[in-house]
Amino acid sequence: MTLFQIPNMLARAVTRAFAPGGECARTEALGPSIPGVGARAGALASFRGAAQPRSGSAPQGLGGLWRSAFLGGTNDLQGDRLATGRAADHRGGNHAVALVGAGPGAKDLITLRGVRRLEAADIVFFDRLVDPELLDLTRPEAELVYVGKAPGRHSWSQARISEALVVAAQQGKRVVRLKCGDPGVFARGAEEADALRMAGIDYEIVPGVTAASAAAAATGGFLTERGTIDTLVLTTGRTEVAGADADWLPALRPGCKVAIYMGVAEAGRIEATLSDHAWRDHIQVEIVADAQMPGQRALRCGPTAIADTLRGNGIKNRTIIFLSLPKDCALASGESSLRIGGEAGQACV
Amino acid sequence: MTLFQIPNMLARAVTRAFAPGGECARTEALGPSIPGVGARAGALASFRGAAQPRSGSAPQGLGGLWRSAFLGGTNDLQGDRLATGRAADHRGGNHAVALVGAGPGAKDLITLRGVRRLEAADIVFFDRLVDPELLDLTRPEAELVYVGKAPGRHSWSQARISEALVVAAQQGKRVVRLKCGDPGVFARGAEEADALRMAGIDYEIVPGVTAASAAAAATGGFLTERGTIDTLVLTTGRTEVAGADADWLPALRPGCKVAIYMGVAEAGRIEATLSDHAWRDHIQVEIVADAQMPGQRALRCGPTAIADTLRGNGIKNRTIIFLSLPKDCALASGESSLRIGGEAGQACV
Structure with missing residues (x-):
């Protein structure tokens, strides 16, 4: 040798x-x-x-x-x-x-x-x-x-x-x-x-290393944060059956971050879904495109401006759309933290 | 040089x-x-x-x-x-x-x-x-x-x-x-x-590489599967506030896999929570301990036998508890796939 x-x-x-x-x-x-x-x-x-x-x-x-x-x-x-x-x-x-x-x-x-x-x-x-x-x-x-x-x-x-x-x-x-x-x-x-x-x-x-980890790291952020975000949901904008409902929505509750893979083409539908969300005003949206690449971009917008933000910035593939609902938004609204159960599902939609 | x-x-x-x-x-x-x-x-x-x-x-x-x-x-x-x-x-x-x-x-x-x-x-x-x-x-x-x-x-x-x-x-x-x-x-x-x-x-x-990815890979399995599992939830058995409810439960719906980090000490509570789950009989539990290490073990059990399985096998740290609910379980039960909404939350619990 x-x-x-x-x-x-x-x-x-x-x-x-x-x-x-x-x-x-x-x-x-x-x-x-x-x-x-x-x-x-x-x-x-x-x-x-x-x-x-x-x-x-x-x-x-x-x-x-x-x-x-x-x-x-x-x-x-x-x-x-x-x-x-x-x-x-x-x-x-x-x-x-x-x-x-x-x-x-x-x-x-x-x-x-x-x-x-x-x-x-x-x-x-x-x-x-x-x-x-x-x-x-x-x-x-x-x-x-x-x-x-x-x-x-x-x-x-x-x-x-x-x-x-x-x-x-x-x-x-x-x-x-x-x-x-x-x-x-x-x-x-x-x-x-x-x-x-x-x-x-x-x-x-x-x-x-999965794309959500890379995207969060690229912006100096974290996928979970003790006391703020204790559940991370990885989901996709595409489903096998075209037009199928996005199944991740019930998971989007205080304390949760959702990372949507391949969501650009579905941005309009994601936005429409979020527009009726009970916690809509507390949802933080972050879009990370081309994470860990020379052209990397990170953008924030409101939950009803996702499609416009993507379009306006010419963002297509290699993109993660993060939706975050920190735990303290429940406290800020004067409501107690949601409990497990049917009420939680209802409160979410 | x-x-x-x-x-x-x-x-x-x-x-x-x-x-x-x-x-x-x-x-x-x-x-x-x-x-x-x-x-x-x-x-x-x-x-x-x-x-x-x-x-x-x-x-x-x-x-x-x-x-x-x-x-x-x-x-x-x-x-x-x-x-x-x-x-x-x-x-x-x-x-x-x-x-x-x-x-x-x-x-x-x-x-x-x-x-x-x-x-x-x-x-x-x-x-x-x-x-x-x-x-x-x-x-x-x-x-x-x-x-x-x-x-x-x-x-x-x-x-x-x-x-x-x-x-x-x-x-x-x-x-x-x-x-x-x-x-x-x-x-x-x-x-x-x-x-x-x-x-x-x-x-x-x-x-x-996060532990859930390593654990799935170690057993030759996947965290998502097209048409079967399109949502992955990473959550933790521990919360900042002791005794706080496990917030991931509403996310456990057909098409979802939940990976619980640091869940061994909370196994009893996880099990109790699952015992009332509407899809209980369809939940697949896989426990992967010491993934990617010489003593690696992968075990399957029912949703009401998690604590016993952990105890009986002397499993402590470095463990991921996977809960999976494939999409086709909804079809197998003769029910249509759950839709977004309060009904979904109710159906889950």
């Missing part, structure tokens, strides 16, 4: 820089839908004096020594697959498919475990909102497959993605399905897991 | 191994409350042939080159503080205090950004449930302060922690407050942020 080996991202960058008709061209061909892919290749090529051709297919990113010592694994893929002891017991790493949370927005919000899975992958299926620079962590020979999922644009169907995961795993490839945020939260991971289970393929989930 | 530099964890381990009366002894003195700290020092000391004494205070973990190239920053502390351009714009790193999410349980669930903040810290205040091996990422000269927060055991008061952060920042130190999971979710981060704001001290929040 060489103590200091060339990280995957450099190897990939150098490969791209020196073989424009190969890996580089294929990645670049994904075009504007994944801006930035390959953009670093030029800059990184200046490191080529230090980089040496990789031998074998051992994943060596994160720095071999650092990784080996801190993460407790060995430094090559085979070792990772056969790892025993504590690390292997609860960390997996020997599953055919890993559903990996990339974290939201900024690439440095991925977990170390997520990095390891990317480093070891033979094939990566990635979404539109994943930071393309994360793909630089893969081995030069890894396949990168863009599956889209942009609303209203060309992309793979969920069924096609699930099938592709199964096929790749059946071919013996080490598969990473790279998803924005946390694979467990509004990421349709369950459908992919179901397909894998039905095909008898072992999978693991590598959790990630 | 040396292309390949010695990671902080090795420097720290070597320092400890060779100076048992110094850094090592101080860390070890924290004793059984943080098992494992220093445990790797011996093993890592075997790397000492490769390690060289560090000069200056530049943080160089994660591999200097990897970090510099992938994360876009420079390779020394000064550069990190003065970083300009895209990375600095939205990623901070030049704040006096960073509230950092360590992720839950396993150390490799921290984000890359969290690692960078640990590497750069002059002083780290850490909780009981943080994986002590994360502290190996700090520089050898960094101060490590255990602030406890074990229920019913000796620990610092929240006010004392907040004050310590302020004082350390006022001394010009680069402060990391390392918290389990995500700093925004039931971590009392808001109180610390308030104290910092009042003292005029700049802070940033580095989000982390």
